[in-house]
Amino acid sequence: MTSVKKYQESFFLTIGTLAVLSAIVLGIGDSPISVASVLLNSAFGSLENFSYTLFYSTPILLTACSVRLALAAGLFNIGAEGQMLIGALASVAFGLWFGPTLPVFVVIPSAIVFAMAAAAFWAGIAGWLRVRHGIHEVISTILLNFVALALVNWSVLEIFKNPENQSLETTWIAEGLRFGPLWKHATVFAPLAIGLAVLVHAVLTTTWFGLRVRSTGHNPRASELAGIAATKIRLKSLLIAGAIAGLAGVNEVFGHAYRLIDGFSPGYGFIGLSVALIARGSLPMLIAATLLFGALQKGALDLDLETERVTRDLAAVIQAVILLVLALQTRKKGGASS
Amino acid sequence: MTEFLFTVASVSTPLVYAALGGMLSERAGVVNIALEGLMLAGAFTAATVAWATKDPWLAFVAGVLASSVFGALHALLTITFRAHAIISGLAVNAVVAGLTPVLCKTLFDSSTSSPMLENAQRITALGGRVSPLVICAPIVALLLYVMHRWSRFGQYIRFAGEVPDALDAQGISSQKVRWLAVCLSGALCGVAGAYLSIDHGAGFTRNMTAGRGYVALAAVIVGRWTPQGALAGALIFGSIEACQILFQDIPLWGDRTLPVQWMQSLPFIATLLVLAVVNRRAAKSPGGLFVPKALSS
Numbered sequence: 227m228t229s230v231k232k233y234q235e236s237f238f239l240t241i242g243t244l245a246v247l248s249a250i251v252l253g254i255g256d257s258p259i260s261v262a263s264v265l266l267n268s269a270f271g272s273l274e275n276f277s278y279t280l281f282y283s284t285p286i287l288l289t290a291c292s293v294r295l296a297l298a299a300g301l302f303n304i305g306a307e308g309q310m311l312i313g314a315l316a317s318v319a320f321g322l323w324f325g326p327t328l329p330v331f332v333v334i335p336s337a338i339v340f341a342m343a344a345a346a347f348w349a350g351i352a353g354w355l356r357v358r359h360g361i362h363e364v365i366s367t368i369l370l371n372f373v374a375l376a377l378v379n380w381s382v383l384e385i386f387k388n389p390e391n392q393s394l395e396t397t398w399i400a401e402g403l404r405f406g407p408l409w410k411h412a413t414v415f416a417p418l419a420i421g422l423a424v425l426v427h428a429v430l431t432t433t434w435f436g437l438r439v440r441s442t443g444h445n446p447r448a449s450e451l452a453g454i455a456a457t458k459i460r461l462k463s464l465l466i467a468g469a470i471a472g473l474a475g476v477n478e479v480f481g482h483a484y485r486l487i488d489g490f491s492p493g494y495g496f497i498g499l500s501v502a503l504i505a506r507g508s509l510p511m512l513i514a515a516t517l518l519f520g521a522l523q524k525g526a527l528d529l530d531l532e533t534e535r536v537t538r539d540l541a542a543v544i545q546a547v548i549l550l551v552l553a554l555q556t557r558k559k560g561g562a563s564s
Numbered sequence: 565m566t567e568f569l570f571t572v573a574s575v576s577t578p579l580v581y582a583a584l585g586g587m588l589s590e591r592a593g594v595v596n597i598a599l600e601g602l603m604l605a606g607a608f609t610a611a612t613v614a615w616a617t618k619d620p621w622l623a624f625v626a627g628v629l630a631s632s633v634f635g636a637l638h639a640l641l642t643i644t645f646r647a648h649a650i651i652s653g654l655a656v657n658a659v660v661a662g663l664t665p666v667l668c669k670t671l672f673d674s675s676t677s678s679p680m681l682e683n684a685q686r687i688t689a690l691g692g693r694v695s696p697l698v699i700c701a702p703i704v705a706l707l708l709y710v711m712h713r714w715s716r717f718g719q720y721i722r723f724a725g726e727v728p729d730a731l732d733a734q735g736i737s738s739q740k741v742r743w744l745a746v747c748l749s750g751a752l753c754g755v756a757g758a759y760l761s762i763d764h765g766a767g768f769t770r771n772m773t774a775g776r777g778y779v780a781l782a783a784v785i786v787g788r789w790t791p792q793g794a795l796a797g798a799l800i801f802g803s804i805e806a807c808q809i810l811f812q813d814i815p816l817w818g819d820r821t822l823p824v825q826w827m828q829s830l831p832f833i834a835t836l837l838v839l840a841v842v843n844r845r846a847a848k849s850p851g852g853l854f855v856p857k858a859l860s861s
Contacts, residue, residue, distance in 0.1 A: 250663075254670045361836070361839050365839070376825040539662065539665040542665075
């Protein structure tokens with residue numbers, strides 16, 4: 227496909243997306259223009275608002291990096307959501323168990339390592355099921371998401387319940403362990419996430435390991451023949467992907483809430499999945515799509531108050547329609563599906 | 565024991581329909597993880613129409629049609645536009661999961677649920693106990709078995725999945741066969757969804773399918789992509805869910821019961837375990853067991 231044609235296609239798809247979304251908003255009985263202005267203003271209208279957008283973008287970028295890495299190895303990590311939840315649970319558990327006794331400079335790094343390891347373990351279950359039992363990671367990671375959700379709900383309710391509060395949340399972690407916000411509402415993990423995105427991209431595109439990962443993703447059988455242990459590479463990629471998704475949980479617990487709130491995630495893992503699929507291996511696209519989806523997440527919060535009938539749930543619709551249109555661009559040659 | 569069997573039948577029913585739908589679609593060569601969203605679309609539409617018209621059977625038809633439309637969307641993306649089937653499935657699921665709360669809010673002024681349906685708005689159980697949809701589930705499975713095994717269309721579906729070129733060479737469009745199979749898969753998911761919202765349940769609640777679409781997909785794999793296997797797989801997972809419901813507050817040690825969250829995640833853990841065991845045995849059997857071409861990557 228020539229590049230002019232490609233741009234033409236992207237242009238028409240963008241117009242089509244906007245038309246479908248406007249039709250949905252009109253159908254609900256609101257004006258698309260007022261909805262768009264609320265979204266824009268709420269996401270970018272002030273520095274305060276923009277810092278919130280960055281806050282929502284951070285876990286999205288982390289889970290997107292996780293999905294992107296696994297995708298490079300040819301695996302669909304639909305479990306980023308569950309891995310993030312396990313990371314958050316491990317962070318709060320470590321913080322509450324060891325926070326009061328050990329010095330801060332020991333607790334924080336070990337809590338991060340512990341959370342990443344726990345999330346990697348969660349991803350590893352799916353990896354092991356794939357490698358040893360041939361269960362496709364799409365189905366296993368989805369099922370594991372449900373288990374992670376139940377595990378978090380139970381831990382919050384039964385093990386770490388905050389006795390002073392009726393809502394579903396754990397006790398707060400010690401004050402010394404809290405990473406205050408970096409800039410207004412953006413957490414310290416915002417620049418870290420960008421650094422990690424760059425690192426993941428660099429590793430995939432410039433190192434031998436990255437080459438093996440991409441080769442495995444492209445054609446596992448040919449890679450095996452070329453002497454690459456494709457199975458091991460896939461397992462490793464999924465473990466690292468899990469660890470990265472776990473960082474999104476660390477961000478929530480140490481960087482923002484300072485406790486684990488049941489149901490804190492609006493589906494960061496799934497949003498990150500869409501972002502990684504949109505970016506298709508391009509670093510600038512990954513950052514841009516993250517900001518777009520983060521802005522939608524923040525912008526939608528004000529829809530409840532500022533518009534007549536549209537609610538924050540519209541963000542999910544917009545993200546879904548974008549994913550749907552993007553699916554059109556994943557056209558494959560040859561067979562219809564796989 | 566009868567209580568247990570009744571519960572198994574009623575919780576297995578949506579799994580049976582969805583699994584049969586998933587099997588049809590994947591046998592025709594289109595991976596279908598959209599079962600979850602298709603069911604949800606059917607559940608929402610059926611509940612809405614039942615609420616508006618007070619006619620449960622009209623609502624049932626509407627639910628089936630709505631799911632078929634979303635099935636057609638999956639078909640359009642994957643077959644006509646050759647989109648990646650997993651991405652398309654995720655997108656269909658996301659669109660339905662996103663739209664239903666928004667529409668709920670618009671229609672019922674609540675983004676979490678529709679109003680409770682009265683008994684007159686729901687499908688009436690025969691003899692006050694067994695729903696006609698429950699009775700139809702094994703019949704539909706049998707019909708599909710006969711179709712799959714002996715009919716021309718069943719043969720076309722298998723060819724569309726395994727050697728589409730051979731079908732095309734015969735002058736039969738493999739694309740059309742796939743389209744039909746995926747739309748039928750949507751219709752069956754619509755039956756499952758309508759069962760959830762206007763038969764088993766009384767109204768729509770947000771995300772009421774709660775992962776059943778994915779469990780149904782697992783049933784398809786456990787059943788090695790055959791109608792009888794899908795039925796058996798759905799019954800296995802249905803029995804596990806029934807145990808979860810019935811034995812939720814039976815004391816295990818002293819007066820302590822298993823935490824409800826553990827019980828709720830039991831179907832998912834059990835699904836993974838059953839999948840692992842079945843796949844392990846499949847790998848050991850001579851020559852391997854059947855896996856549709858679309859899935860053998």
